Amino acid sequence: MKPVPFSLSLRARLLLASALVQIVMLALIIGHSTQFMNEQLAKRARLHLDEQKQLLLAALTGPLQRGDGTGIQAVFEGVRRDDGITYLVLYDQSGKVIAASGWYGEDELPRLDGSITDSRVMEKGRFDAEIEVAAEGKSFGRLRFGTSTAFMQAAQAELIRDNVLIGAVALLVSLILMIAIAFWLTRSLTRITHASEGLAAGDLNLRLPVESSDEVGRLTQAFNSMANVLQGRIKALAESEAKFTAIADYxxxxxxxxxxxxxxxxxxxxxxxxxxxxxxxxxxxxxxxxxxxxxxxxxxxxxxxxxxxxxxxxxxxxxxxxxxxxxxxxxxxxxxxxxxxxxxxxxxxxxxxxITQRKEAEQRLESTVVELRDSQAVQQDYLTRARDEHARLSALLGAMDAGILFVSHDDKVVYSNPAFTRIWMVAPGARLIGRNPEEVLAGSACVLARPEEQAKRILHRPRAGEILGTLEIQMADGRLITQQVHSVEDVYGRPVGHLWLFEDVTRARQTADQLIYLAERDALTGLYNRHRFNEELGRMTAEAERHGSRVVLLFFDLDEFKYINDTFGHRAGDAMLIRVAGEVAGQVRRNEIFARLGGDEFAILVPDISDEMLQALADRITQSIAHVRFDFEDRSLRLTTSLGIALFPDHADNAEDLIARADTAMYQAKDAGKNAWRIYRSDLDTTQQMVTRRSWNDRILHALENDLMDLQFQGVYSTVDRALSHFEVLVRMRDKDQRSVQIMPARFIPMAEKSGKILDIDRWVLRESIQMLADVKSIPALAVNISGRSFDEPMLPQYIAEQLKRYGVAPRRLLVELTETSAVSDLHDAQRFIEALHQTGCGVNLDDFGTGFSSFAYLKHLQVDSVKIDGLFIRNLPNDADNQLFVQAMVAVARGLHKTTIAECVEDEETLGMLKSLEVDCVQGFYLERPRSDHPLLLGTSRLKNTNMALRFT
The missing domain is CATH 3.30.450.20 (PAS domain)
Incomplete structure (x- = not known):
C-alpha cells in the first residue's frame, strides 16, 4: 500500500500545530518588541533633536552677539555637513532672513512638523522645526531648520534585523525539538498504520507486539484483535464467495x-x-x-x-x-x-x-395445436363427409347394377348389395351377413350352364401376388355374368378381406356385339364393309405369306346400277343391292369374306383355293346375279355383273396392289362384255388407262409424303348483306417435276378414290384446315369437302374431334361437305356418318345437290345443315326457265326442312341478282372471286377489301 503523504500524516499535523503555536508566540513577542523599539526610537529622536537645538543655539550665540554674519554662515555650513541638517534659515525679530543655508529665497519653506515620530515625517525623511534664538535674556530672532530622519530609519532597520534573527533561531530550535518529540510520540502509531495498510493489502497474518500498557498499547492490542476477527471473517467471506462463484459461474x-x-x-x-x-x-x-x-x-x-x-x-x-x-x-x-x-x-x-429451443418447441406445439384443431375440424368435416359419403355410397351401391359381395379375412360376408341378391337370385330377406360365401351361393336359384367347368372358379380367393382376370359365368337361362375379385388391404398393407363384383353383362354384350356388327357391317346389305374387308385382306395376306399359301380376291360391280338408281331412285337401287347381296352370299363359304365396298362395288376374299374351284365360284357368282329378276313398280329387269380376279402373291405382293390388280381385271371383264369374269392378266395391263392409274397412285403418294399438296380458298358470301359467310377449302396438287404447275382435283381425285389414297388426302386437308383455324382465330369457318369413301372410315369423325380438341378450335368453325352422289349411293352409312359429325359439333353441307333423280325424296333423310345447289342449275340461269323452276323448288324444299342454300358457279352479275331474288342464302363463283392460296380475308377481316372484288357487290 502507498504511504500516506506527509502533509496528511498525524506527525505532520503535530508539527504543523507546534509550528503555528511558535509562530503565534513569536509574533506576539515581535509585536511587543516593535512597540518598545518605536518608543525608544522616538525618545532617541527627541534627544537627538534637543541636542541639535542646543548645539545650534550654542554655536549661533557668539556670532549673533557679535553680529558676525559670516560666522553665522560658517556655523550653518558646518552644522549641515556634520549633523544631518538639510537646511537652516535665520529670521530676525521682524521676520527678515538674516542667514540661510540649504534653502533658496524663492522657495517657500515647508510646513513645521509636530512630532518627529509622525509617519509623514518618516515618509518624507526630514523633520522641519523652528526655535527661538536668545542669549542672556535677549531674543535675536527665530531659526528654521530641517533635520534628516535617516538615523532613525537605520536604527529601526537594525532593530528589526536583530529581532528577526532572534525569532528565526528560536523557531528553528523549536521545530527541531518538536520533530524529535513528534517522531518519538508517533512511532507506535506509524507501526499500527503500516500494519493496517498491510492488512488492507491482504497480509492477514500481520500482528504487532504490545510494548506498553498506555493508550498506544491498548490500540495495538485492539489492532491485533481486529486483525484476528478480520482474518476469520475474510476467510469465511472467501469461502462464501467461492461457493457463490462456483454456483454463479457454473x-x-x-x-x-x-x-x-x-x-x-x-x-x-x-x-x-x-x-x-x-x-x-x-x-x-x-x-x-x-x-x-x-x-x-x-x-x-x-x-x-x-x-x-x-x-x-x-x-x-x-x-x-x-x-x-x-x-x-x-x-x-x-x-x-x-x-x-x-x-x-x-x-x-x-x-x-x-429459451430458443423452448420457444421453438412452443411454436411447434402451438402450430401442432393449431394443426390438431384444424385436423380435428378436418376430421369432423371428414367424418361428416364420410357419413354423407357413406350414405351416398350406400345409396350408390344399392342402386348399382353390379352385385357386390365383401368377405372379411375370416371368410365371413360383411356386405352385399341388392344387385348381388338379384343377380344370384337369392331369396329376398335371406340372412347373408356373417355367413360363408359358399353357403350364400348354395341358396341361389341360379343354374350354371357348365357347372363342372365353372363351379371351382366361382368365389376363388387369389393368393398373394396372384392376379385374376374377369371370369365369365354362363347361366342356363342364357344370362352372362362376369366375376371380378380384388384383395382388400388396409392403409398399412395388411389384408382385410376380398371383394367380388358380379355384373350381368347379357344386354351389354348383346349391345357390344351389335356395335361391332354395325362397325363391321354394311348397314344396307348386312355384308362386311370396306373397313372389315381391309382388315381381313391384311390378315389373310399375312397368313398366306407366312404359310406359303395364296389368297384370291374377286372384285365385281353391277352393270345396271347407275341406270336403276338414276331412273327409279335410291329406293330401287337399295332394293337391288340387297337382292344381289342375298344371292351372292349363298355362294360364299364360311371361311370366305364377302363385303360391300361402297355403291355397287363388292369383293370376295377366298383363302387358298384351287384354280378349278375358283373358276367354279366365279361362274356361280355371275350366273346367280344373271338369274336375279329385279321387279320394281311393275317393271322387270335382268342384272349383269363384271367380275375381276387377282391372286396373292401371283399377281401382287401386297394388299394395295392386289386390289388394283382385281380392279384392273374387272375392267378387263367389262371390255369382254357383260356378265363376264376375268383373271388378271399382266399382258393385258399395258393400256394407257392402266399405266395412267398406276402413275397417278405413285404421284399422289409422292405428293402426300413431300408436301406437294396445296390448299386454296374461295369465299362464300351472303346475298343479304354481302358479308363473308365462310370459305370453301379446295385441294390442289403440284407436279413433282415442275412445282409451279398445279394439278386440278378432277385429274387426281378419281384416281385417289380408286386406290384408297383419298382417305389420306381427306385427313391431310382436315388437319391443315384445323391448324389454320387455330393459327388465325379471326377468320370465319372453313368448309372441307370429303370423299364418299370416308363413309367406310368409321374413325374419321373421332379423328376430326381429336384434331379440334388438340388445336383448341371450336367445332362450329369447321364445316364438312359431302357430295350428293356419295351420300345417295351409301344412304345408311351417310346417315350414320352425318350423325357422328353432328356429335362433334361440326356443321354438314350437302354438295352438288340436284344431280340425282330423287334428290328431293331423300333430302329429308339426310340431316345436313346446308345444301349446295349444283352448278349445272346455276350456269345460264337467267336464260333457262326450267333451271329457274328447279332452283326455286330447291330453295323452297330446303327452307321447309330448315336448311340453308348455297349456289355455286356464279359467273356474272345477272345470275347473282336472280339468285338473290330467288332467296338463295349464299353464293360463290368465279364472278365473285377465284380460289386463292393467299386470300386477303385470311388476314382476319370479315368483308372484302380488294377493290376488284368489292366493286362486284356495290
Missing part, C-alpha cells in the same frame, strides 16, 4: 447484478456463451442492458428493468436477445431486488436463460 443462466442507479455491477461468465461478450466487456457497456436486446423489444424490456429497479420482482419475461455477432435468440428473465443484512437496497439480480 449456472446455466446468465446471472447479473444491477445497482439502483442502473449500472451493471457484476455478471457471470455464462454471458460469453450466451451473448458472446466477456464479463469485462459487459462491465464497460453503457446503457446496459439495451445492447443485449433485439430492436423491436428494446423499449419494453428497458421499461421492465426500470420497474425492477424500483423494487419490483418479475419472472418469465420473454424477449428477443441479440448476440455480439448480431444473431438473435429468444431469452427469458427473472429478477428480484437485493438487500443487505440491514435491509439496505442494493439493486436487482437478474437471471437470463436461453
Amino acid at each position: 449456472s446455466y443462466d446468465c446471472e447479473l447484478w444491477i445497482s439502483p442507479e442502473g449500472k451493471l455491477i457484476w455478471i457471470n461468465p455464462r454471458v460469453l456463451d450466451m451473448f458472446g461478450h466477456t464479463p469485462e466487456e459487459c462491465l464497460g457497456i453503457q446503457n446496459f442492458p439495451a445492447p443485449f436486446i433485439s430492436g423491436p423489444d428494446v423499449g419494453r424490456t428497458v421499461r421492465q428493468v426500470r420497474r425492477g429497479l424500483r423494487g419490483n420482482s418479475g419472472a418469465d419475461y420473454e424477449f428477443r436477445a441479440r448476440r455480439k455477432d448480431g444473431s438473435e435468440f429468444w431469452a427469458a428473465a427473472d429478477w428480484r431486488p437485493i438487500y443487505d443484512s440491514r435491509g439496505g437496497y442494493l439493486g436487482i439480480r437478474i437471471s437470463i436463460r436461453d
